[in-house]
Amino acid sequence: MSLIENKKVYFNYEILERYEAGIELLGAEVKAVRAKMGSLEGAHVTVRGGEAYLIGATINPYQPGNASSAYEPTRHRRLLLTKEQIGELASQESKKGLTIVPITVYNKGRKLKVEVGVARKKKSGDKRETIKKRESERDILRDIKSQR
Numbered sequence: 001m002s003l004i005e006n007k008k009v010y011f012n013y014e015i016l017e018r019y020e021a022g023i024e025l026l027g028a029e030v031k032a033v034r035a036k037m038g039s040l041e042g043a044h045v046t047v048r049g050g051e052a053y054l055i056g057a058t059i060n061p062y063q064p065g066n067a068s069s070a071y072e073p074t075r076h077r078r079l080l081l082t083k084e085q086i087g088e089l090a091s092q093e094s095k096k097g098l099t100i101v102p103i104t105v106y107n108k109g110r111k112l113k114v115e116v117g118v119a120r121k122k123k124s125g126d127k128r129e130t131i132k133k134r135e136s137e138r139d140i141l142r143d144i145k146s147q148r
Contacts, residue, residue, distance in 0.1 A: 003033055003112075004105040006040035011130060013101060013119035019089070021114045022080030023054065023105070028071075032062040033105055033112055045079065045100035045116055047090040052079040054102060054114065079114060092118045 009015070025033065032038060043056040054077045061067035081089070092098050103115040122130070 002104045002106045003036055004038045004040055006043065006101065006103055008041065009101055009103050009117070009119070011127065012122060013099070013117070014122055014126070015103070015117040015119050016098070017092070017118040018103070019081065019085055019116045019118075020108075021052065021085075021116050023112055023114045024078040024080060025059070025112065028062045028067070029059050030112060032059050034107075035062065037062065038105070040102045040105070043102050045089070045102060047086060047093055047100075050083070050086060052081055052086055052089060052100075052116075053077065054079055057102065079116070089116075089118070097121070 038057065038059040040057050043054060043058075046053055046055055056074060057077065058073050060073055061071055089100055093100055097120055099119055099121070101117055101119050103117050105112060105114050107113075
């Protein structure tokens with residue numbers, strides 16, 4: 001079950017590879033994510049010093065009135081991956097035209113996981129094709145419903 005989704009990732013990017021990563025959160029952040037109080041819009045992943053970080057993701061405080069004044073909703077959060085996966089991501093990140101984007105945050109048992117994808121940005125022509133496909137599928141479904 002997805003808790004937080006990056007809704008525009010499939011429209012803006014072509015996903016080439018997917019990885020599942022754990023995420024290092026504070027206790028209040030875990031409660032906030034489970035309450036779906038966050039956003040992955042504009043977020044990306046970078047690899048620095050042999051560690052992967054989620055940058056630009058916003059997780060609002062669970063109880064805004066009770067939150068610390070030092071709490072930063074857009075702080076960098078470390079992703080928990082194996083050394084092999086981090087090496088693969090670092091090599092993919094260094095290639096021109098590729099970026100690493102978070103796709104969704106979800107529960108796996110009691111743990112929170114982030115699905116991360118190596119992606120290539122779509123050109124505007126590809127986006128137009130995506131819009132045409134979506135509209136044609138919508139028209140087909142509308143016709144099928146009207147025939148019943």
